[in-house]
Amino acid sequence: MSYEMIALLMFSTMMLMLMTGQRVFGAIGFVGVAAAMLLWGTGGSDIGFSAAMKLMKWYPLLTLPMFIFMGYVLSESKIADDLYRMFHVWMGPVRGGLAIGTIGLMVLISAMNGLSVAGMAIGATIALPELLRRGYDKIMVTGVIQAGSSLGILVPPSVVLVLYAMIARQPVGQLWLAGVMPGLMMAGLFIVYIVVRCWLQPHLGPALPVEERQVPLAEKLRLLRAGILPLAIFAAMMVPFVNGWTSLVESSAIGAMTAFLAAVFKRRMTREVFETSVRQTLAISCMFMWIILAALGFGAVFDGLGAVRAIDSLFTQQLGLDPWVILILMQLSFILMGTFLDDTAMLVIVAPLYVPLVQALGFDLIWYGVLYTITTQIAYMTPPFGYNLFLMRAMAPPEITLRDIYRSIIPFAFVMVLALALVMAFPQIALWLPNLVYSK
Amino acid sequence: MPEFVLRYIRVVEAINRRVGRFAMYLIFVLVGILLWSSISKTFLLPSLWTLEMAQFAMVAYYILGGPYSIQLDANVRMDLVYGSWSPRTKAWVDAFSVLFLIYFLGVLLYGGIASTTYSLEYGERSPTAWRPYLWPIKIVMCFGIVLMILQATAEFFKDICRIRGVSF
Numbered sequence: 001m002s003y004e005m006i007a008l009l010m011f012s013t014m015m016l017m018l019m020t021g022q023r024v025f026g027a028i029g030f031v032g033v034a035a036a037m038l039l040w041g042t043g044g045s046d047i048g049f050s051a052a053m054k055l056m057k058w059y060p061l062l063t064l065p066m067f068i069f070m071g072y073v074l075s076e077s078k079i080a081d082d083l084y085r086m087f088h089v090w091m092g093p094v095r096g097g098l099a100i101g102t103i104g105l106m107v108l109i110s111a112m113n114g115l116s117v118a119g120m121a122i123g124a125t126i127a128l129p130e131l132l133r134r135g136y137d138k139i140m141v142t143g144v145i146q147a148g149s150s151l152g153i154l155v156p157p158s159v160v161l162v163l164y165a166m167i168a169r170q171p172v173g174q175l176w177l178a179g180v181m182p183g184l185m186m187a188g189l190f191i192v193y194i195v196v197r198c199w200l201q202p203h204l205g206p207a208l209p210v211e212e213r214q215v216p217l218a219e220k221l222r223l224l225r226a227g228i229l230p231l232a233i234f235a236a237m238m239v240p241f242v243n244g245w246t247s248l249v250e251s252s253a254i255g256a257m258t259a260f261l262a263a264v265f266k267r268r269m270t271r272e273v274f275e276t277s278v279r280q281t282l283a284i285s286c287m288f289m290w291i292i293l294a295a296l297g298f299g300a301v302f303d304g305l306g307a308v309r310a311i312d313s314l315f316t317q318q319l320g321l322d323p324w325v326i327l328i329l330m331q332l333s334f335i336l337m338g339t340f341l342d343d344t345a346m347l348v349i350v351a352p353l354y355v356p357l358v359q360a361l362g363f364d365l366i367w368y369g370v371l372y373t374i375t376t377q378i379a380y381m382t383p384p385f386g387y388n389l390f391l392m393r394a395m396a397p398p399e400i401t402l403r404d405i406y407r408s409i410i411p412f413a414f415v416m417v418l419a420l421a422l423v424m425a426f427p428q429i430a431l432w433l434p435n436l437v438y439s440k
Numbered sequence: 441m442p443e444f445v446l447r448y449i450r451v452v453e454a455i456n457r458r459v460g461r462f463a464m465y466l467i468f469v470l471v472g473i474l475l476w477s478s479i480s481k482t483f484l485l486p487s488l489w490t491l492e493m494a495q496f497a498m499v500a501y502y503i504l505g506g507p508y509s510i511q512l513d514a515n516v517r518m519d520l521v522y523g524s525w526s527p528r529t530k531a532w533v534d535a536f537s538v539l540f541l542i543y544f545l546g547v548l549l550y551g552g553i554a555s556t557t558y559s560l561e562y563g564e565r566s567p568t569a570w571r572p573y574l575w576p577i578k579i580v581m582c583f584g585i586v587l588m589i590l591q592a593t594a595e596f597f598k599d600i601c602r603i604r605g606v607s608f
Contacts, residue, residue: 017537017540018517019521019522020521020522020533020537021517021521021522021525021530021533021534021537022517022537022540022541023510023515023516023517023541024515024516024517025515026515026537026538026540026541026544027540029541029544029548030540030541030543030544032544033543033544033547033548034543034544037547045547045550045551045554046550046551046554046555047551048544048547048548048551049548049550049551049552049554049555049581050551050555052499052503052548052552052581053555055499056495056496056498056499056577057495059491059495061498062470062474062494062495062498065467065470065498065501065502066470066471066474069467069471240478240482245478245481245482246478246481246482249474249494250474250475250477250478250481251478252474253470253471253474253475253478254474254475254478256471257471257475278464278465278467279464279512281464281467282460282463282464282467282501282505282508282509283508283509283512283514284514285501285502285505286502286505286506286508286509286514286515287509287514287515287516289502290502290506290509290515294544
């Protein structure tokens with residue numbers, strides 16, 4: 001059997017197992033070790049365990065449980081509630097202002113954790129009911145929260161970029177800095193979209209009524225203090241890291257501790273909150289770790305087959321395509337796969353395939369990391385499979401149907417594709433900040 | 441259903457729940473090690489042992505916590521097709537597909553035992569300044585994988601119970 005055939009067989013077996021509801025790590029792991037045993041006999045039997053050892057020695061992976069813990073502490077203890085009130089009062093008088101404020105809220109939450117879960121939970125439980133009560137269009141609101149919370153994986157700290165860094169063997173610090181400007185740019189584009197849309201159709205996002213606007217200035221200024229918390233947590237993590245006092249992993253532990261202490265001092269760390277956040281951290285960390293473990297074994301077999309070189313030569317030599325055309329095709333196929341594949345699985349399967357190809361084509365891997373993350377963001381939101389879609393369905397009030405959720409993401413997905421195109425056309429958007437910091 | 445099968449499910453779930461609840465708190469050990477690492481690096485002499493100790497704690501965290509995460513049903517599945525099936529169909533398919541999971545875990549354990557015996561025989565140490573022995577963490581990993589296999593077999597029996605309409 002030719003190597004291409006084996007590769008194809010591995011993929012189709014995996015797809016079949018995923019479709020029949022096998023746990024994702026079980027499907028990837030089984031195909032990996034079974035292929036290794038078939039190809040190399042008992043010599044291939046230690047591929048699974050050596051993947052576990054490889055995972056252990058990969059230092060930045062320690063940030064994963066830290067950021068998951070931080071995210072759960074923030075969302076469960078609801079210490080970010082004041083933040084919403086701050087945006088509510090300050091942005092409310094503008095047309096569509098509460099939606100713009102929600103995007104701002106999401107950016108701040110994104111700067112405190114590395115997944116979209118926390119932003120989603122805070123958005124769906126606090127912002128969503130408030131905005132609906134003020135007569136905002138439900139499709140608009142749902143879209144804003146989903147798009148906004150997806151910034152969590154682009155704005156540092158980002159768990160997706162940690163995973164990417166592991167596969168692409170690139171420094172996490174530079175990747176994170178590269179995500180800052182594109183993340184802010186994307187938030188800016190969302191805001192532009194909201195402003196234009198609400199200017200054309202004022203009923204989508206009415207300004208707050210006059211009686212609600214009359215908040216005394218002292219109260220307004222007092223609410224600004226809510227913004228101190230995210231800045232403090234962000235600074236506690238990033239200042240020692242950027243100055244080189246601590247490593248990335250140590251900074252993530254400082255961040256987790258700061259968030260935990262903030263919850264304790266605000267008297268929000270009840271027994272129940274503690275139990276849920278610690279248990280959910282274990283559950284989600286285990287899910288990620290076992291998938292990564294399985295995917296490392298799978299990837300090792302795939303590398304052994306030389307499948308990447310075969311694909312590379314197919315595109316560049318046999319089809320004679322321009323590197324840029326290949327890159328665009330890759331992103332398009334990535335988005336397509338993202339619509340029907342499980343996101344976490346896709347993350348760890350697609351990257352080992354695409355990253356070596358991108359490198360062979362001569363592109364910058366830090367820059368590609370940002371493209372990769374934006375594409376993952378789009379995949380997170382596109383039906384029928386989407387991490388954010390599922391979370392939204394679980395958290396949103398019953399009057400929001402699945403149809404509403406699906407419809408709501410369409411305009412925001414286009415805005416994200418626009419952001420992707422901009423970062424592709426102007427790599428400096430991503431690379432300016434890491435170059436500035438690391439060329440000192 | 442024979443009584444010993446039901447007892448097996450109960451005992452395995454109870455053990456894995458306890459071990460998982462223990463592993464759950466390792467997150468604080470992890471935070472503690474890393475904080476000590478940053479403190480000692482900034483104000484005192486950098487510690488040699490923190491990096492690897494943190495890695496060992498992380499491995500114990502997710503390997504020992506694995507079976508409990510299966511109990512919590514935290515492991516994602518693709519539910520495009522699977523989600524629309526009846527509970528009975530799901531149980532039938534799961535009863536077969538869990539065997540593939542057991543095979544994967546079995547190969548994992550096989551490699552793990554080979555690697556652990558090697559570490560014990562030759563006193564393998566990590567090639568770093570601290571040079572810790574590697575066998576203790578490998579034994580923890582093998583133990584965790586065994587618990588994972590026990591949990592997977594319990595899942596298999598639970599599926600059989602569901603098919604036969606026996607409560608467990």
